[in-house]
Amino acid sequence: MTSIDLPDYKRQSSDVASRFEELKNRPVKLEVKNLQKIFQSKQGPVQALKDINFKTHRREFLSVIGPSGCGKSTLIRILAGLEIPTSGDVLLEGTAVKGPGPDRGMVFQGYTLFPWLTVKKNVMFGLTIAGNSETKAESEAMQWIELVGLKKFADSYPSQLSGGMKQRVAIARALANQPRVLLMDEPFGALDAQTRAHMQSYLLEIWRNIDITIIFITHDLDEAVYLSDRVLVLKANPGEVQEMIEVPVARPRDPDQFLEPEFLATKRHLEHLIHPPSKQQKSPMPITRMTEVGDNVE
Amino acid sequence: MSTRDDKGWFAIREPLSQSKQQILVLLSFLGPILTWCIVSYTPFIWHPDIRLDISAQRQGVSTVFTAGDHLTKSYYQEFEQFIRDENVLILEQQSGKAEAPKNLSKVRRDNIKILRQLTPIATKQGWLPKDEKIPDEDLIALWEAIATKPGGFEKLNALTDENITVIENNWNLLNRHYQETGSLKMVSVPLQKLVPQGVPVNPVYLPAPHEVLQKGWYEFTKKPENDKPSMWSRLRHSVRIVFTGFLLSCLVGVPLGILCGTYDFFSKLFEPFIDFFRYLPAPSFSTLLVAIFLAHDAPKIALVFVGTFFQLVLVVSKTTTLLDKSLLEAALTLGAKPKSLMTRVIVPGILPNLYNDLRILLGWSWTWLVIAELIGVKSGLTEFIETQGRWRNFDSVFPVIFTIGFIGFFTDQILAQLRGLFFPWTGEKVSFILRKWIDFYHWLTGGRVNVTNNQHLQGSQ
Structure with a gap:
């Protein structure tokens, strides 16, 4: 068995280190303080989130990963204002968040486009609610639709689009409100591998060009490392912060970096955090041999 | 005739080919009619009288x-x-x-x-x-x-x-x-x-097809005599009762159903009682309705209302709750206020399903017609069916029964066809004939509207 010697994921090149230095000096966009969420179930109270504390800075790309059931989705729903925390605060630019609002855009895994509206009208939805005139909303919406490359489909209905296109519309719709934070809840989870890779590059491109802070939930380690400045790792039962990792991979990112030592080192570390090796060996599946002795594949 | 990918007539959970479907659709109507003809015109098969x-x-x-x-x-x-x-x-x-x-x-x-x-x-x-x-x-x-x-x-x-x-x-x-x-x-x-x-x-209750056709033609074309209404005015009367009852029921039931489906408050306040009340057979209220609304059409319309209203509220409520909740959440994160969700998300979101519900309930209200027209002073088509049936003139009765069936069936078919037109985003097909009619209409009026059938756009990511 061969193994590659990987550097410590904490070792940062000088470029990366100075980038993080600069990032930490930027104003704080979103701050989470002592957040707790307890659900009441029939079996009694279940602690979904416990003592969550973190900050994101302006134009930061922060990913949240963790094993299933760690409360990632609950966390982002609380940030969006769709769930009310049991205790603790979410501060957006220093102001406590109360309920959902257009200052935090959200992209859901299930697209959630309004099927009765065309692509253009979907993107105009938030703009008209904010009180913009129809013509202003339309011209602004068209800019966002162009940004995600769907100008040709402005008058199509969501049912006529592929999954990737739908998610691009959802992103354009969220961005059209010019939110301060974009919350993304496993947005590419339902897409096939190829489309997902396209969408990741797309998202980085958009993020690079506009003033937006992104909080991105995923269970895909490659995705988290590839996209993020920092990765917040949660652990399950109860959902607690395990570690906040600074990704040592240089920017601008590019799919070739998937094989860089820094990338692999970070990924390996995440792997260890989320699937600790000891636990995997604890319960090997009892499998009885069902082929002839000597009929081996390995 | 049969190609290699032909799955035959009895493939499990596979749709039949277009031509096979058409043959079966034709057969489903021809079968009963043919049986009727065979039984009527071949003396040795049945003819017990x-x-x-x-x-x-x-x-x-x-x-x-x-x-x-x-x-x-x-x-x-x-x-x-x-x-x-x-x-x-x-x-x-x-x-x-x-x-x-x-x-x-x-x-x-x-x-x-x-x-x-x-x-x-x-x-x-x-x-x-x-x-x-x-x-x-x-x-x-x-x-x-x-x-x-x-x-x-x-x-x-x-x-x-x-x-x-x-x-x-x-x-x-x-x-x-x-x-x-x-x-x-x-x-x-x-x-x-x-x-x-x-x-x-054959027995008196099964007249031959040609007798029914002749009698039907005669009844629908004859001049009204004495103070008896013509068949067409009977028909108008019956249609009016069904539609008035149904529309009143919609007018109250749809908003109430949407409220119940949206707010648990209304759901818990109204639905348990409605759920109980719908099991009370509507016809059993006939005398009560006559006592309340007196003679003429009012008690009849009320009966259609009672017969459909309770079902309608529950069905509409169910349809409303089936609307994907994440659409509401998405709207909230886009800045919608809870009050505007109703008009901007819930109502437009449930419309196509609501349309289908109402189609089914319209059919339902037709089934109440006969009972409705029997209460109080008998009227409309039912009065004719009743009287002729008593005289055992079943060759007069059948055309009228079929007429009710045709009206119900064709209204439903037309409404089903129009669905694709009203809700282009559902991706339902607008039939070729309907599309041609619309094109013709727009050609006449000089306007232009695109009624495209939904095609799935793939590839370009």
Whole structure:
């Protein structure tokens, strides 16, 4: 068995280190303080989130990963204002968040486009609610639709689009409100591998060009490392912060970096955090041999 | 004919090919119609009854059958035998072997009746004019003509040999009497009775297709007589009751259903009672409704309302709750206020399903029509069905029943077709014919609207 010697994921090149230095000096966009969420179930109270504390800075790309059931989705729903925390605060630019609002855009895994509206009208939805005139909303919406490359489909209905296109519309719709934070809840989870890779590059491109802070939930380690400045790792039962990792991979990112030592080192570390090796060996599946002795594949 | 990828007629959970589907759709209508035709037009398949062409009056039996009446086959045979037996006795009386009846005026009356039994078959065969009161002299002339067989009556397929013999015998008797008295009437010797004659037919409740068509055409085209409404005004009346009841029910039920589906408050406040109330059979309220709304159409409309309203609220509520909750959440994160969710998300989101619900409930309200029209003062198509049914004129009843069916079916089909047009985003097909009509309409009005069928756009990510 061969193994590659990987550097410590904490070792940062000088470029990366100075980038993080600069990032930490930027104003704080979103701050989470002592957040707790307890659900009441029939079996009694279940602690979904416990003592969550973190900050994101302006134009930061922060990913949240963790094993299933760690409360990632609950966390982002609380940030969006769709769930009310049991205790603790979410501060957006220093102001406590109360309920959902257009200052935090959200992209859901299930697209959630309004099927009765065309692509253009979907993107105009938030703009008209904010009180913009129809013509202003339309011209602004068209800019966002162009940004995600769907100008040709402005008058199509969501049912006529592929999954990737739908998610691009959802992103354009969220961005059209010019939110301060974009919350993304496993947005590419339902897409096939190829489309997902396209969408990741797309998202980085958009993020690079506009003033937006992104909080991105995923269970895909490659995705988290590839996209993020920092990765917040949660652990399950109860959902607690395990570690906040600074990704040592240089920017601008590019799919070739998937094989860089820094990338692999970070990924390996995440792997260890989320699937600790000891636990995997604890319960090997009892499998009885069902082929002839000597009929081996390995 | 069959290609390699042809899955045959019985592939499990696979749609049939277009042509196979069309064949089956055609068959599903043709099948019952063909069965009806076969049963009606092939005497050996069923035909358990005999319809009388010539009837007879039995001695000492008060039940009178007239031509056109249906008898069961076994009773008909008995009936024939009785008359034959009576004829044997009458022959004996004529020849003096048996004692002749004393009451001569009764004999004369009976003789006239026997002469008249020939009228129905004579008019049916065209020997006598239809729809006129036929004087006895003409009848006697007919008897003479048949007995003496001048040209035209050589082939009397319509009459059995047995009856021709009866006619000849009777005519001889009458003629002898004429020679003696100079009058054809007032024969006081009992005449032989015509033996009942008839054709095998289906029971009265299953008229043949052509009879139903003829009668239907007649009923729908005839001028209204006296104060009876025409069939079309009956139809309008029935349609008005169904639609008014249904629309009122929608007017209250749809908003209430949407409220119940949106707010748990309204759901818990109204739905348990509605859920109970819908099990109370609507017809059982008929007398109550008449007491409240008095006569005319009001109680009828109220019955359609009671019959549909409770179902409607529950169905609409269910449809509303089925709307994906994440759409509401998405709207909230886009800045929508909870109050504007109703108009901007919930109502537009459920519309296509609501449309389908209402289509089904419209069909439902048609089923209440008949009961609604029976309560209070009978009216509309139902009054006609009721009256004609009582007279056993089922050939008049069937066209009306079918008319109700056609209206319900076609309204539903048209509404189903329009769905694709109203809700282009559901991706439902707009049928070719409808698209052509719309194109034609826009060509006429000079406008242009794209009614495209949904195509899935793939590739370009």
